[in-house]
Amino acid sequence: MPEYKNTELRKRAEARMNKLIDETEVLTPQQTQELLHEIQVYQIELEMQNDELRNIQLDLDKSREKYFNLFNQAPVGFLTLSEEGIILEANLRVSTLLGVELNQIKNKFITQFICFENQDTYYVARKNLIKTSKNQTFELKMKKKNGTVFWARFQSVLSAKTDDKIKCSISICDINEQKNAENKLKESEEKYRKLVNEVNDGFYVTNSNGGFTFVNNALAKIMGLSNSEELIGRNFLEFIPSGKVAEFSNRYRKGIEQNLSNDGFDVEINQINGQTAFLEITAVPIKKGNKVMGMHGIVRDVTQRKLAEKLLEKSNKDLVKLNAEKDKLFSIIAHDLRSPFQGFLGLTGLMADDISEFSTIDLSRLAKKMNQTAENLFKLLQNLLEWAQVQKGNINFDPKSYFFNEIVKQDIRPIKQMAIEKGISIVNEISDKQKIFADENMLRTVVRNLLTNAVKFSNNGGEITISAKPANQHLLEIDVRDTGVGISKNNIKKLFRIDEKVGSKGTAGEPSTGLGLLLSKEFIEKQGGKIWVKSELGTGTTFSFSLPVSN
Known part of the structure; x- marks a missing residue:
């Protein structure tokens, strides 16, 4: 027991x-x-x-x-603090973190181990913990016994009160490696952000709705902005002309929905300053698993390239036109100019062989034919010279106010004899009060060419009428109407074109090159007017043109 x-x-x-x-x-x-x-x-x-x-x-x-x-072998440091911040308990991990023996930690203020610049962080967190009883998580720098500084994450919990004393339990994690990694990541991000901002091409990142989440300075400049922050939250669609929005939206939405990359497409935008620019945009999906979260890509300002392409296109068209003009002139020289000369040479050859065999009547008839041939050659050469002057831009343009009927009367006189020979009447319905604002020499060429053509392609006994009426308060519409052979629909399409040959002989075999109509079109458009034609085979033709009225 x-x-x-x-x-x-x-x-x-x-x-x-x-x-x-x-x-x-x-x-x-x-x-x-x-x-x-x-x-x-x-x-x-x-x-x-x-x-x-x-x-x-x-x-x-x-x-x-x-x-x-x-408690002691936990990978996380544990502390119990008094309300004043004195360490009441600590585990071995705390000792290891601080490089201090446990007996040198207890009964010490926690702030002795917190870097001075971060002590305010601790005090604010402790105040919030006591005031709200809500757990507090915060990060600060601590110092070891040997002076080494490291980052730590504190998680504090309010313990139960004992003898009206508040205690606080804290867990401490060493996050130095994490912080170093974050700092390296920030440095890397800053490095590449700087690199992206220094390139000349624009760079962007958008969310799934197309809103910008990141842009570089170059893109802001391309859009006409001075600060890249002004683009954040905005969308490409805000800068695209209304007529182009649907096309761009479909292309962008297709990339999002079908996870497709756009290697590069051109789009027109309106910059902030109202100017138009052309951009080449690439778009690559940003994926999270199988879901597309947004797009990123490169934006290049190709405005100068587009302008160069347009200039090149215009140059090509001008070159085609120039070649057509050259071919037209060669055709006239090779055929239309040679034929009258052959006739002229034939007539003079007959006279040169033995003029004594010709009677006075025969000589008179030959002289008339030679005169007619010479007039045709002169008109052709005159048109050729005027055409050459127009193409070189050397022709003088001096518009003034005129009573239109005065010009028409003067141009009818030299043509009237040709009309009488074919039994054609010319009716002038122009009012003496109608005034125009035009270059006199150019206008005379137009009227003369249209009246000559009307006589040339009218049958014996036909009628030619020239009239004018107001088209609107700014323009006068002039019509030259004949009752001649008319023009086929196929040939109407070819009129006024240098690259088409429409020239044909008149009803009395008069030569025609079509050059007069080309000159007329050039001269009328030079003065702000237009020329057009209506015709029906066997019925007749009406050439109409407009000219500015005189104020």
């Missing part, structure tokens, strides 16, 4: 035993025996309870040791 000395339990047991001894004086032997049995049972119960208590104590010791090991 175990001995219990100098303990409270021993004293209580002896007192009870003495009481029992006093009572046994009146007990019977049987009662004494029962009492003794009860004491023995009670003794056994006590021994069993003692064994159970010892086992519980052993379990508690093991649990305490396990908790202590877990």
Whole structure:
């Protein structure tokens, strides 16, 4: 039986035993025996309870040791702070982080281990924790015993109050490597951001809705802005002309929905200053898994290239026109100019062989034919010279106010004899009060050419009418109408074109090159007017043109 000395339990047991001894004086032997049995049972119960208590104590010791090991061996530092910020408890991880023995950590202010420039961060977090009872997470720099500084993340929790004292539990994680990685990432981002901003081409990143989330300085400049921040949140569509929006939207949406890259497409935009620019845009999807989150790409200002292409296209057209003009002139020289000369040479040859064989009547007839041939040659040469002057840009343009009928009357006179010979009447319906603003020499060439053509392609007994009426308050419309052979629809399309040959002989075999109509078109357009034609085979033709009225 175990001995219990100098303990409270021993004293209580002896007192009870003495009481029992006093009572046994009146007990019977049987009662004494029962009492003794009860004491023995009670003794056994006590021994069993003692064994159970010892086992519980052993379990508690093991649990305490396990908790202590877990607390000290945790990869995270744990602290318990007083309301004033004094360290009450700390695990071994804290000792390792700070490079200080545990006994040199306890009862010290936590701020002794926090870098001075970050102490305000700690004080603000502690104040918020006590005020709101909400957990606080913050980052700051701590210093080791050897002076080394490292970044740590604090997570603080308000502990239960004890004796009206507030305690705070804090976990500390070393995030120095994470911070270094973040700093390197920031440096890398800054490096590439600087690189992107220094290139001449624009660079952009958009979200799935097309809004800019990043642009470089070059793109801002291309869009007519001075600051790249002004583009953030905006969209390409804001700069695209209304007529081009649907095309661009479809192309962009197709890239988003079908995960397609655009290697480069040209688009027209309106810059902030209202000027038009042409851009070449590439668009590459930004993917997260199978989902397209946005687009990124390069933007190049190709305005100068587009202008150069237009100039090249115009130059090509001008070259084609120039070649057509050259071919037209060669055709006239090779055929239309040679034919009259051949006739002229034939007539003069007959006279040169033996002029004595010709009567006066024959000579008169030959002289008339030679005169007619010479007039035709002169008109052709005159048109050729005027055409050459127009193409070289050397022709003088001096518009003035004139009474139109005065010019028409003067131009009818030299043509009237040719009309009389074919029995054709010329009717002038121009009012004496109608005034125009035009270059007289150019206008005379137009009227003369149109009237000559009308006579040339009218049958004997035909009629030519020239009239004028206001087209609007600014223009006068002039019509030269004949009752001649007319022009086919196919040939109407070829009129006024240098690259088409429409020239044909008149009703009396008069030569025609079509050069007069080309000159007329040039001269009328030079004065701000237009020329057009309506005709029907066998019925006649009406050439119409407009000229500015005189104010």
